[in-house]
Every structure is written in C-alpha cells, then in structure tokens.
Amino acid sequence: MGEGVGTIPRKPNLYDVARLAGVSRSTVSRVLTGASNVSPEAVGAVRAATRRLGYRPDPIARAMRSGSSGCIGMVVPEIGNPFFAELVEAIERELQAHDVELMITDSRDSVENERRRIESLLDRRVDGLIVIPVESHSSAPALAHVTEIPIVLLDRRVDNLTGDFVGVDNAAGIHSVLQHIAEQGARRVVFVSGDDSTSTGASRLAAFDTQVARLVGIRPAHRLGSFTVEFGEKAAHELLAEGALPDAIVCGSDVVAIGVLHALSDSGIGVPDDVLVTGFDGIRLADLMRPTLTTVSQPISDLAVEAVRLVLLRIGGDTGPTRRSEIAPALQVRRSSTRGSA
Amino acid sequence: MGEGVGTIPRKPNLYDVARLAGVSRSTVSRVLTGASNVSPEAVGAVRAATRRLGYRPDPIARAMRSGSSGCIGMVVPEIGNPFFAELVEAIERELQAHDVELMITDSRDSVENERRRIESLLDRRVDGLIVIPVESHSSAPALAHVTEIPIVLLDRRVDNLTGDFVGVDNAAGIHSVLQHIAEQGARRVVFVSGDDSTSTGASRLAAFDTQVARLVGIRPAHRLGSFTVEFGEKAAHELLAEGALPDAIVCGSDVVAIGVLHALSDSGIGVPDDVLVTGFDGIRLADLMRPTLTTVSQPISDLAVEAVRLVLLRIGGDTGPTRRSEIAPALQVRRSSTRGSA
DNA sequence: CCGGTAGGTGGGCACGTTCCCATAGTGAGG
DNA sequence: CCTCACTATGGGAACGTGCCCACCTACCGG
Numbered sequence: 001m002g003e004g005v006g007t008i009p010r011k012p013n014l015y016d017v018a019r020l021a022g023v024s025r026s027t028v029s030r031v032l033t034g035a036s037n038v039s040p041e042a043v044g045a046v047r048a049a050t051r052r053l054g055y056r057p058d059p060i061a062r063a064m065r066s067g068s069s070g071c072i073g074m075v076v077p078e079i080g081n082p083f084f085a086e087l088v089e090a091i092e093r094e095l096q097a098h099d100v101e102l103m104i105t106d107s108r109d110s111v112e113n114e115r116r117r118i119e120s121l122l123d124r125r126v127d128g129l130i131v132i133p134v135e136s137h138s139s140a141p142a143l144a145h146v147t148e149i150p151i152v153l154l155d156r157r158v159d160n161l162t163g164d165f166v167g168v169d170n171a172a173g174i175h176s177v178l179q180h181i182a183e184q185g186a187r188r189v190v191f192v193s194g195d196d197s198t199s200t201g202a203s204r205l206a207a208f209d210t211q212v213a214r215l216v217g218i219r220p221a222h223r224l225g226s227f228t229v230e231f232g233e234k235a236a237h238e239l240l241a242e243g244a245l246p247d248a249i250v251c252g253s254d255v256v257a258i259g260v261l262h263a264l265s266d267s268g269i270g271v272p273d274d275v276l277v278t279g280f281d282g283i284r285l286a287d288l289m290r291p292t293l294t295t296v297s298q299p300i301s302d303l304a305v306e307a308v309r310l311v312l313l314r315i316g317g318d319t320g321p322t323r324r325s326e327i328a329p330a331l332q333v334r335r336s337s338t339r340g341s342a
Numbered sequence: 343m344g345e346g347v348g349t350i351p352r353k354p355n356l357y358d359v360a361r362l363a364g365v366s367r368s369t370v371s372r373v374l375t376g377a378s379n380v381s382p383e384a385v386g387a388v389r390a391a392t393r394r395l396g397y398r399p400d401p402i403a404r405a406m407r408s409g410s411s412g413c414i415g416m417v418v419p420e421i422g423n424p425f426f427a428e429l430v431e432a433i434e435r436e437l438q439a440h441d442v443e444l445m446i447t448d449s450r451d452s453v454e455n456e457r458r459r460i461e462s463l464l465d466r467r468v469d470g471l472i473v474i475p476v477e478s479h480s481s482a483p484a485l486a487h488v489t490e491i492p493i494v495l496l497d498r499r500v501d502n503l504t505g506d507f508v509g510v511d512n513a514a515g516i517h518s519v520l521q522h523i524a525e526q527g528a529r530r531v532v533f534v535s536g537d538d539s540t541s542t543g544a545s546r547l548a549a550f551d552t553q554v555a556r557l558v559g560i561r562p563a564h565r566l567g568s569f570t571v572e573f574g575e576k577a578a579h580e581l582l583a584e585g586a587l588p589d590a591i592v593c594g595s596d597v598v599a600i601g602v603l604h605a606l607s608d609s610g611i612g613v614p615d616d617v618l619v620t621g622f623d624g625i626r627l628a629d630l631m632r633p634t635l636t637t638v639s640q641p642i643s644d645l646a647v648e649a650v651r652l653v654l655l656r657i658g659g660d661t662g663p664t665r666r667s668e669i670a671p672a673l674q675v676r677r678s679s680t681r682g683s684a
Numbered sequence: 685c686c687g688g689t690a691g692g693t694g695g696g697c698a699c700g701t702t703c704c705c706a707t708a709g710t711g712a713g714g
Numbered sequence: 715c716c717t718c719a720c721t722a723t724g725g726g727a728a729c730g731t732g733c734c735c736a737c738c739t740a741c742c743g744g
Contacts, residue, residue: 013730024694029732037692059465061730063402064699079446080431080626082424089422092448096455101462104421104446106434113438120443123401124466229630262630284422288571288604290632355700366724371702379722403700406729 012053021049032057063125071101072128072311073121077109081227081255082283083298084132087154090304091130098312107134115142122146128311133158136199150314152307157199162322164314166307169326170200173296174207176331177250177278178215180294184339186247186276187217192235192260193252193280194227201227204252204280216248227252232259240267245275248337254279254286254295261289261336276337282329291335298329354395363391374399405467413443414470414653415463419451423569423597424625425640426474429496432646433472440654449476457484464488470653475500478541492656494649499541504664506656508649511668512542515638516549518673519592519620520557522636526681528589528618529559534577534602535594535622536569543569546594546622558590569594574601582609587617590679596621596628596637603631603678618679629676636679638671645669 014025021028023042030038031046049055063069074091076084088104095102103126107114114134119142121129129151133139140158143151153165181189189212196202205222212220223238225231232251236259239245251257257279264271271277271291279286282297306325360370365384372380373388391397405411416433418426430446437444445468449456456476461484463471471493475481481500485493495507523531531554538544547564554562565580567573574593578601581587593599599621606613613619613633621628624639648667 015730025731026694026733027692030693033732035732037690039692042692056461056465058730059462060402060405060467061699062732064406064701064729065731065733067699078431079421079434080424080427082422082427085422085424085427089420089448092421093450096450102447104448105444106431106446108435108438119398120401123398125402229626258627258630261632265632284571285600285627288600288631290603290607356702357700367701368703368724369722372723375702379720381722384722400700403729404702406699406731407701407703409729 012055013058016053017046017049017055020053021045067125068127069125071103071126072130072315073103073105073118073124073126075105075107075114075117075121075129075131075133077107077114077132077134079104079106082285083254083281086283086300087132087304090300091154091308094301094304094308098308100312109134111135111138111142114139118142118146122149128152128315130154130307130311132156133198135197136202137197150311152311152314154303154307155200164310164323164325166303166310166325167200167327168296168298168303168329170203171207171210173280173329173331174204174250175211175215176329177280177294177296178208178211180331180333180337181248181250181276181278182216184248184276184337188219188246189216189248189250190221190223190239190246191250191252192223192232192256193225194231194256195224198227201252208250221246227256229255229259229262232256232261233263234259236260236263237267240264240269245269248276248278251277251279254281254283254293257293257295257336258285258289261291261293271336272339276339278337282332286332287334289336294334294337295332296329297332299327302327353400354397355400358395359388359391359397362395363387409467410469411467413445413468414472414657415445415447415460415466415468417447417449417456417459417463417471417473419449419456419474419476421446421448424627425596425623428625428642429474429646432642433496433650436643436646436650440650442650442654451476453477453480453484456481460484460488464491470494470657472496472649472653474498475540477539478544479539492653494653494656496645496649497542506652506665506667508645508652508667509542509669510638510640510645510671512545513549513552515622515671515673516546516592517553517557518671519622519636519638520550520553522673522675522679523590523592523618523620524558526590526618526679530561530588531558531590531592532563532565532581532588533592533594534565534574534598535567536573536598537566540569543594550592563588569598571597571601571604574598574603575605576601578602578605579609582606582611587611590618590620593619593621596623596625596635599635599637599678600627600631603633603635613678614681618681620679624671624674628674631678633677636676637674639674640671641669 014028018025018028027042028046031043092102105117107117111134128149132154133156137159140161143158143161151163153163155167157165191208194201223235249260260277279293279295282295286293286295356367356370360367369384370388373385434444447459449459453476470491474496475498479501482503485500485503493505495505497509499507533550536543565577591602602619621635621637624637628635628637
C-alpha cells in the first residue's frame with residue numbers, strides 16, 4: 001500500500017503545483033500573479049502543472065493575504081423594482097465583459113440595511129462598490145465610511161459625499177416631457193413622484209417647479225410620495241376624488257405612472273383622451289402597457305458602461321478629481337401622451 | 343512620544359480583544375463562536391471588550407480557517423425577468439429574517455456562466471446554494487459537482503439530480519387554467535410557452551397535452567420558444583398570420599402572455615372579446631396590464647420560505663432523504679379571460 | 685583576476701481565525 | 715488520602731496565499 005494510493009483527491013494548492021512543476025511555491029505565485037523575474041522554462045512548467053491539476057487559486061486565501069477579492073459589490077434599494085433590476089442586469093453584463101465578478105445585495109429601502117450590506121461587502125474585501133443609495137441625506141454616514149476602496153453612486157446622489165456619480169440629467173428629462181406636454185396642448189399639469197428624500201426625486205421635482213410655469217401653464221400641483229406602483233394608484237385616486245382632473249399627469253418614474261394608469265383605468269378615465277400621462281426611466285414594460293407609456297428613457301446600458309468604467313479606473317489607481325457623469329435621457333413619445341392620434 | 347500614541351487605529355482583531363479582556367485568543371474565539379466550557383466572567387469580559395473596541399470577526403479569516411462563510415449563494419438565470427426578481431426579493435427577505443446573508447449572481451441564461459458562478463460561490467465558501475437552473479438537462483454536470491454543501495433547486499428541476507426541490511405543482515396550475523377556459527366556452531386553444539429545455543416548460547407542456555382534450559376540446563396546438571416577452575409577441579404574430587385565431591391562448595408564463603397581449607393589441611384584436619389569454623406565474627404586473635391578466639399565481643412568499651427552510655435545515659446537518667415541495671398555485675381570474683363581463 | 689550587479693529562485697513569515705491538545709484547578713468517590 | 719473525571723483555559727498549528735529578504739549564479743567591467 002504505497003502512500004497516496006486511493007486517497008481522496010483534495011483540492012490542489014500552491015504546494016501541489018510547485019511540486020509537480022519542480023519549482024518552489026514562490027515561483028508558482030510569481031507566475032500566477034504575473035510578476036516579472038521568472039524564467040520562461042519556469043513559466044512553462046508552472047502553466048503545465050496548473051492545467052494538469054486543474055488548479056485554481058483560492059480567492060479566500062488570496063483575499064486574506066492581499067486584501068483584495070477581485071470582485072466588486074453592488075447595493076440596490078429594491079431588486080424587485082424593474083428599473084433597478086434592469087440596471088443590475090446591465091452592470092452585470094458589463095462587468096462580465098471585463099472578467100470581474102459582481103456580488104449583488106438588496107438594502108430593501110432601509111438605510112440600516114444599507115449600512116450592514118456595505119459593511120459586509122467591505123469585510124468580504126470587494127475591490128469597489130457601485131451603490132444606488134436609499135436616501136440622499138441619511139445614507140451619507142454609511143457611504144462616507146467607505147474610504148479604502150472606490151465607490152460609484154449610480155442613479156442617485158448623496159449629500160456632501162465626495163464620490164463619483166453616474167446618472168441621467170434629470171432636469172433635461174423633465175424639460176423634454178414638459179415641452180412635449182405643452183405641445184400637446186395641456187395647460188393644467190400635476191406632478192406625481194417620489195418625495196425629495198432621494199436625489200432623483202428632489203431634482204426632478206426642482207426641475208418641474210422651475211420649468212413648468214414657463215413651458216406649460218396654469219396652477220401646477222404636486223403629489224409626492226414614493227417611487228412605487230401603490231403610490232401612483234393612491235395619488236390618482238386622490239386626484240379623482242378631488243374632482244378637477246388636470247390635462248396631464250407627469251410622473252417621476254414609470255412604476256408610478258403604471259400605478260396611475262391602473263387607477264385611471266379602474267375609474268373609467270381614458271388615457272390619453274381624458275388625461276395625458278407620462279413616466280420616467282424607460283423600463284421595458286413602459287412599451288407594453290396599454291396605452292403604451294410615454295417616458296423619459298434612461299440609457300441604461302450607457303449608465304452601466306460608465307459606472308463600470310469609472311469604478312475600474314479607480315481600482316486601477318486613478319486618483320483624479322471626483323467625476324460626475326450626467327448622461328442625457330431621450331424622450332420616448334408613445335400613446336399615453338399623444339392627443340388625437342389614431 | 344510614548345508608543346502607540348497617535349497611531350492610526352487599525353481594525354481590531356482577536357488579539358486586541360483578548361488583551362483588553364485579559365484572556366487568551368482561544369477564550370475569545372470560544373465566546374464568539376458560542377462554544378461551551380467558558381466561565382461566565384470570561385464571557386462578560388469578552389463581550390465588554392468586543393463592544394468597547396467595536397470588534398467584528400473577519401469573515402474572510404473565518405472562512406479561511408473554518409471553510410464556512412455564514413452566507414448562502416443564489417444563482418438566477420435572468421434577474422431582469424420580473425418573476426425571478428420577485429423570487430429573489432422574497433428569498434432575501436426570508437434569509438434576512440434568519441440573519442443569513444445572501445449573495446446573488448446572474449447566470450444570464452447560459453449553462454457555462456452558471457457553472458462559473460457556482461464554482462465562484464463555492465470558492466467563496468458559501469454554506470448553501472439556492473439555484474434556479476438554466477436547463478433541465480445540461481445544467482446537471484455543474485450542479486452534480488456540488489457535493490460538499492446543500493443545494494436547493496427553486497422553480498425548475500434538473501434531470502437525474504438528487505437534491506431538494508421547491509416549486510409549484512405545474513400540472514395543477516395548467517389544470518385550473520384549462521378548466522376555467524373551458525367554462526368560458528372556449529373550444530379551440532393554443533398553448534404558447536417556453537420549450538421543454540426547462541422543467542417548468544416541459545411539465546406545463548405535458549400537463550397541457552394530457553388534459554386539454556378532456557377539458558377543452560378540439561385541435562389543440564402548441565407554439566414553443568422561450569419564456570420572454572419577445573417570444574410571446576412573435577408567437578402571436580405568427581398565429582395571426584396563419585389566419586384562424588383560436589378561442590383562447592394559454593401562455594406558459596406571464597411575460598409570454600404580456601408579449602401576446604401586446605401583439606394582439608397592435609393588431610387590433612380584442613382581449614377578451616376576440617380571444618381569451620391567460621398567463622402563469624402571478625407576477626405583480628399581471629394585475630396592472632390592460633386587460634388585467636388571468637394567471638396561475640405562484641405563492642412566491644411560500645416558495646421562498648420553504649426554500650430557505652430547506653437549505654438551512656440541510657446546513658444544520660439534516661441528512662434525511664431528498665425533499666420535493668410542490669406547492670399548489672392558485673388561479674387568479676381577471677379580465678383577459680372572462681368573456682362577456684362588464 | 686576579482687568585485688559588483690542583476691536576474692532568477694527558495695524559504696520564512698504574516699494575514700486572522702478556529703481546532704486540537706496539553707495543563708492546571710476542583711470536586712467527588714473509593 | 716489518592717485518583718479519576720470534568721471544567722476552564724492557554725498555546726501551538728494550520729488554512730492558502732503574497733510579500734520580503736536572502737541566496738546563488740552568471741556576466742560584465744575595471
């Protein structure tokens with residue numbers, strides 16, 4: 001009974017590769033980490049042995065020693081929100097193109113959860129973070145706490161936080177919607193959106209307030225809550241209860257608009273015949289609603305490419321000034337806002 | 343200049359806690375891992391020191407030594423699919439209730455990606471896996487390869503794989519739909535669904551074939567592709583091109599049904615007046631479509647609770663026989679399939 | 685001919701934790 | 715009174731890797 005005969009083939013480690021290649025652990029490590037000062041013969045022997053044993057470096061041990069895991073973490077407020085889900089999908093696709101792994105976590109719209117998720121990702125030694133923060137104000141402490149690794153804010157900003165940001169130009173988006181609504185002849189318009197606890201809510205609201213009088217017309221009003229279908233339904237029902245239906249309901253997000261459409265349909269109000277409705281985000285479902293939903297379409301793929309580019313750049317050592325990428329959204333005119341069309 | 347004065351406060355480790363508590367590393371470790379044989383005074387001192395230093399155990403080092411990370415991994419074919427997104431959300435919520443962390447990854451409907459994701463999660467020492475497999479056949483090797491930790495299949499099965507499964511009773515779901523369709527007076531029905539490369543596709547198809555003749559009627563037909571909006575649109579357009587519209591279109595998933603509704607609406611076909619349409623899955627959006635979509639509603643929350651219960655049970659050491667939980671779905675009758683209603 | 689230098693290599697150590705074993709103290713039973 | 719067993723504790727080792735340092739050899743210049 002010779003030694004090693006019949007033993008269970010344990011997962012190979014650096015020692016095993018070194019033994020088979022006839023070199024030391026150090027040399028194997030040098031080859032695998034791409035360091036210089038290794039002879040071509042050694043490189044060849046190590047590569048052969050690695051392949052032969054099916055060796056893969058242990059990411060845990062690697063993280064332990066080097067403090068880096070080779071993957072980046074993402075925190076999302078609510079993966080069930082189609083816009084965020086599409087964003088995650090795009091980020092994942094883009095990272096895969098760069099051979100970087102993604103760890104996705106959900107903060108469930110709670111700052112406390114968000115803090116925990118970020119701490120956990122840091123503990124797991126992610127090399128960078130892409131975060132869609134929960135709130136523009138109270139998310140700040142948890143995020144400011146991240147100093148060792150780069151962090152890119154996606155879609156939403158956070159107050160007083162020096163970090164890279166990637167999102168759309170909300171003011172331009174609201175502008176294009178209002179202009180379009182005005183062209184359709186609407187005069188009285190109500191803005192239904194999330195409140196100003198998120199930067200997207202705040203800046204879309206500010207843009208509406210700044211531009212509505214000049215572009216559209218009389219007695220503009222708000223109804224602010226959260227970016228959910230339920231809030232859209234509630235807001236629409238309240239508007240109906242008050243009696244005077246506006247000419248147009250401009251929504252701060254597509255899910256809100258979907259809620260509004262649902263409530264109006266339930267009450268027998270015709271869209272676009274009785275009231276125009278628009279959304280914001282450009283989720284895939286916007287085009288599948290009946291009526292199809294006019295919306296400010298965010299270039300999700302471009303946002304993902306830019307966010308990934310930025311975080312990898314920072315991981316690569318870039319220490320330039322904080323960057324803000326505001327990509328222009330494009331208005332998608334559809335049935336829900338086109339009066340008198342077929 | 344005394345030593346330690348003005349030094350940067352490094353992240354505390356076991357040594358620091360032990361020193362402050364006046365005990366050894368071993369005792370601290372015993373307290374924190376909840377082992378027995380520790381005196382109450384030691385426990386108190388360690389807890390106090392831990393709190394005082396704000397010490398948190400390093401999960402990487404823990405994983406390195408013990409081979410366990412205290413979190414479980416999930417692999418999903420497509421996070422952008424609303425049904426999967428809702429499932430992920432429910433799983434995350436349920437795991438959080440048990441204080442277990444979740445690492446979510448996306449296989450993007452590729453068996454090769456799926457294999458890589460699983461390997462990576464194993465490398466990261468997750469304690470268990472919840473997987474929605476890509477295919478019932480070719481996903482098998484990658485999954486069979488997982489032997490050290492428990493794995494629970496969710497929604498879809500895999501051939502010849504001995505592992506726990508949680509999903510709905512697809513045959514019962516199809517049965518309830520067909521019965522309902524028959525009651526509405528439909529005779530000719532077409533089944534539009536994903537093909538049999540997934541177990542859900544296969545079993546819904548089998549159930550349709552077995553039951554349709556008895557329950558509904560004449561010349562049933564299929565149109566099989568993938569569980570996507572695009573396929574639903576394509577299938578509906580093809581049906582229209584062929585001329586003879588059936589009485590009802592039974593879809594294998596809600597996203598397919600949404601695609602069908604979209605295509606029919608584009609072509610001016612009335613639902614439910616000209617043709618009945620039903621879905622399967624019960625995603626939240628089904629109730630927001632116009633017409634609202636009749637669907638077989640999966641108890642997503644129950645599925646998540648059961649999957650989490652099973653995986654934690656196995657992690658806890660349970661070695662009982664393989665379990666199959668097939669939860670009964672509930673038919674949600676809505677506008678898209680109710681002929682002659684208001 | 686000798687010293688210096690650069691390229692290539694191997695060994696020790698550390699990262700922070702858990703597991704195993706040895707040891708000291710204590711109570712009970714023969 | 716001695717011994718056995720059991721509790722509480724501390725120290726050493728190990729998980730697998732990357733980094734630092736020391737070493738060896740060959741080559742080149744003085």
